[in-house]
Amino acid sequence: MRRKFWQRTLLYTVVVLWSIVCLFPFYWLFTTSFKTPLAVSRGPRYVPYVDFQPTGDHWRYLFNEQGRTLARHFRNSLIAATGATVAAVILGAMGGYGLARYRYHWRRFFNWRNDNIAFWIISQRFLPPALFVVPFLLLYSWLNLIDTHIGLIMAYTMFNVPFALWIMRDFFMNLPIELEESALVDGATPWQAFVRIVLPLSAPGLVSVAIFSFVFSWNEFLYALMLTNYEAITLPVLIAGQNNTRGIQWWYISALTLTAVAPVVLIGLALERYIIRGLTAGAIKG
Amino acid sequence: MTQPHAPARKEEGRPHERTIKRIFLMPAVIYLLLLSVFPMLWSLSISFTDYQRGAIRTAVDVGGDVSAGAPAGAETPTGQGLRLTLRNYERMASDQRLHTAALNTLTYVIGGVLLQYVVGFLLALVLHQDFWGRNIARVIFLMPMMVTPVAAAYMGRMLFDSRLSPQAHLQRILSSLTGWEISIPWFGDGRWATLAIILIDSWQWIPFMTLLLLAGMQSIPEDIYEAARVDGASSFQILRKITFPLLLPISLTAILIRGLEIFKIIDIIVVTTGGGPGSATESLTMYIFRTALTFGNFSYAAAISYALLVLVILFATLFLMLGRRFARQSIS
Numbered sequence: 346m347r348r349k350f351w352q353r354t355l356l357y358t359v360v361v362l363w364s365i366v367c368l369f370p371f372y373w374l375f376t377t378s379f380k381t382p383l384a385v386s387r388g389p390r391y392v393p394y395v396d397f398q399p400t401g402d403h404w405r406y407l408f409n410e411q412g413r414t415l416a417r418h419f420r421n422s423l424i425a426a427t428g429a430t431v432a433a434v435i436l437g438a439m440g441g442y443g444l445a446r447y448r449y450h451w452r453r454f455f456n457w458r459n460d461n462i463a464f465w466i467i468s469q470r471f472l473p474p475a476l477f478v479v480p481f482l483l484l485y486s487w488l489n490l491i492d493t494h495i496g497l498i499m500a501y502t503m504f505n506v507p508f509a510l511w512i513m514r515d516f517f518m519n520l521p522i523e524l525e526e527s528a529l530v531d532g533a534t535p536w537q538a539f540v541r542i543v544l545p546l547s548a549p550g551l552v553s554v555a556i557f558s559f560v561f562s563w564n565e566f567l568y569a570l571m572l573t574n575y576e577a578i579t580l581p582v583l584i585a586g587q588n589n590t591r592g593i594q595w596w597y598i599s600a601l602t603l604t605a606v607a608p609v610v611l612i613g614l615a616l617e618r619y620i621i622r623g624l625t626a627g628a629i630k631g
Numbered sequence: 632m633t634q635p636h637a638p639a640r641k642e643e644g645r646p647h648e649r650t651i652k653r654i655f656l657m658p659a660v661i662y663l664l665l666l667s668v669f670p671m672l673w674s675l676s677i678s679f680t681d682y683q684r685g686a687i688r689t690a691v692d693v694g695g696d697v698s699a700g701a702p703a704g705a706e707t708p709t710g711q712g713l714r715l716t717l718r719n720y721e722r723m724a725s726d727q728r729l730h731t732a733a734l735n736t737l738t739y740v741i742g743g744v745l746l747q748y749v750v751g752f753l754l755a756l757v758l759h760q761d762f763w764g765r766n767i768a769r770v771i772f773l774m775p776m777m778v779t780p781v782a783a784a785y786m787g788r789m790l791f792d793s794r795l796s797p798q799a800h801l802q803r804i805l806s807s808l809t810g811w812e813i814s815i816p817w818f819g820d821g822r823w824a825t826l827a828i829i830l831i832d833s834w835q836w837i838p839f840m841t842l843l844l845l846a847g848m849q850s851i852p853e854d855i856y857e858a859a860r861v862d863g864a865s866s867f868q869i870l871r872k873i874t875f876p877l878l879l880p881i882s883l884t885a886i887l888i889r890g891l892e893i894f895k896i897i898d899i900i901v902v903t904t905g906g907g908p909g910s911a912t913e914s915l916t917m918y919i920f921r922t923a924l925t926f927g928n929f930s931y932a933a934a935i936s937y938a939l940l941v942l943v944i945l946f947a948t949l950f951l952m953l954g955r956r957f958a959r960q961s962i963s
Binding site: 353356357359360363364366367368369370371373374377385386388389391435436437439440442443444447449462466469471472473474475476477478479480481482483484499500502503506507510534535536539560563564566567570571574580581582584585586588595598599602605606609610612613614617620621624625 | 648651652654655656658659660662663666667669670671673674677687689691753754757760762764768769770771772773774775776777778779780781782783785786787789790794795796797798799800834838839842843846888891892894895897898901902905915916919920923924929932933935936937939940943947
């Protein structure tokens with residue numbers, strides 16, 4: 346379709362403008378991490394070597410002096426996010442498969458059938474986390490889970506499972522059933538059919554679910570703040586905590602923030618396709 | 632809900648099949664019962680008691696401005712026992728700070744959803760066009776969504792600083808052009824701060840709307856457009872009479888998801904304003920958090936969290952009712 350000149354101009358103007366809106370904060374963060382405190386406090390400076398002299402001091406400070414702390418919190422985030430992702434993928438894939446392929450009827454429980462169960466499960470995803478502040482604090486201090494990795498993993502799994510199950514159910518329902526049936530005819534058990542045939546075919550769905558779970562958990566703030574206080578603090582809490590120590594050191598915070606954000610942004614850039622698939626599977630058909 | 636491949640295996644199969652279908656679903660269900668349903672019920676029962684504890688220290692100080700008004704009833708002595716009481720719910724009626732927090736939360740939700748939907752829709756229209764660089768643009772547009780909200784909040788805080796950010800230059804240019812002294816106290820004033828928080832949240836989540844609506848647009852069959860064009864419809868008519876109505880279902884879903892997510896807002900506020908000035912930007916989640924951890928009033932926090940749940944359910948129900956009615960009208 347041919348477009349008029351002004352239409353094309355308008356199109357590219359909007360695209361370029363919005364790209365700047367998306368990218369400029371990253372650019373600002375990046376350059377600020379190379380500015381001296383003086384270059385920050387004397388008003389905006391834009392281009393390195395042109396209106397300010399870049400320095401690598403803050404990055405050196407972050408990775409040398411603060412290296413051990415940073416590594417610990419980075420590892421906390423990694424453990425919590427990975428653990429919750431693995432748990433959510435397993436529970437979600439199994440539950441989603443059950444709801445997609447079997448017929449449930451909970452006679453003693455509101456007479457619920459598959460759709461009711463699926464709706465109840467996804468509704469858990471949208472409950473305000475504030476609802477869990479009080480009971481989780483009590484439960485966790487009773488179980489001695491405060492400030493532990495396993496505690497964080499448990500909490501994150503709780504809000505990742507509904508989403509994982511919802512997407513996997515959708516994925517399995519669109520998967521032809523014939524392959525499993527022929528496997529069953531050949532003498533495989535339903536479990537074998539699920540593990541050997543269905544799961545390998547569902548790799549794209551599993552990847553989507555894994556990315557979402559990982560990113561949610563990596564970025565999570567409320568539970569991390571509530572359930573950790575020293576040993577198991579994750580990156581978002583570490584960053585938010587820079588607020589009240591010796592004034593705001595923008596240059597240092599910028600370096601720290603970039604380090605924390607890099608893994609998920611890189612995942613996003615590399616696996617953009619799967620993210621869009623996960624988004625649309627969750628929302629369009631829901 | 633449609634099921635393209637209806638469950639093939641019989642419900643009352645061999646006992647073996649009853650076991651296997653339980654093995655698939657039960658782990659997730661039991662997990663949610665233990666970590667979601669049970670805590671919720673527990674919290675409900677706590678909200679009818681008077682349970683208080685000492686303050687709990689967190690890594691980030693969200694105690695904020697205590698002088699902005701401790702929760703009503705913070706003066707009650709602890710250890711009243713676990714007698715049943717309705718006072719936590721009665722207290723809510725006269726708690727000014729709670730009302731402010733509720734109003735703020737609604738402002739974030741409504742303002743955020745509107746802005747994100749409108750801009751998201753326009754950007755989806757742009758991305759739906761065929762142009763060189765479209766795939767790159769899509770990846771760039773996606774980027775803010777991946778960022779940790781806490782990090783986005785810091786970026787926002789830097790860029791809304793009217794002295795250290797490019798805004799300093801923008802404001803100087805605008806001032807000299809218009810002759811007025813233009814200087815926006817972004818985080819110094821409650822209303823501007825609210826706007827700044829909405830803008831930061833929107834920067835991050837407009838991509839979500841864009842990508843969902845784009846996927847919706849791509850699923851509209853091309854021949855509908857062809858037919859309309861043959862009949863001589865203008866681009867604007869096509870947008871109004873075809874694209875928009877056909878996108879309504881997914882629009883409603885997207886808005887609902889975003890709305891429910893914004894009800895949870897806390898991290899951006901903690902980093903940018905800490906709820907201030909005073910408690911002008913405090914959200915309900917933040918107030919609940921403070922009531923429980925800083926003021927140690929567990930029962931009152933539990934009661935407010937149920938008020939929040941009621942608010943969320945009301946929002947979702949009302950929105951879906953109005954949305955469905957609107958959808959029916961715009962299609963007929």
